[in-house]
Amino acid sequence: MKLYGLKTCDTCRKALKSLPEAEFVDVRSEGVPAAIIERALAQFPDSLLNTRSTTWRALSEADRAKEPRALLAEHPTLMKRPLIEVEGTLYLGWDKTVQAALGTA
Structure with a gap:
């Protein structure tokens, strides 16, 4: 199991x-x-980019217009967090649904 995120993210x-x-x-x-x-873009096409983040708000309109793949390569902190990989399955975020799926709720 891998958890992709930021160490400063609550x-x-x-x-x-x-x-x-x-x-x-x-x-x-x-x-x-x-x-x-x-894989994450294919599974979560509309929710992988965190458009409420301070990184997003700091981007120019031209940068915001770039495709998500390019934006995430340039600014990995734009990814909604956490992204959790368990035996080939991806989970995005840490809501009740993800917690229940991972047996922690």
């Missing part, structure tokens, strides 16, 4: 605390493998 910290066996990958320092981004 939601990621909560998820990591509930999933002590998860390997934490800091997207700011380590990035997210391109294959994982591709």
Whole structure:
């Protein structure tokens, strides 16, 4: 199990605390493998980009117009967090649905 997120993100910290066996990958320092981004974009096409983040608000209109794949490559912190990979299955966020699916609710 891998948890992709930010060490400064409260939601990621909560998820990591509930999933002590998860390997934490800091997207700011380590990035997210391109294959994982591709799968996540296919599975969560409308929700992978966090358009409420401070990073998003700081982008110019020209940057915001770029395709999500390019934006995430340039600004990995734009990814909604956490992105959790468990045995080939991806989960996005840390809501009750994800917690129940991972048996932590």
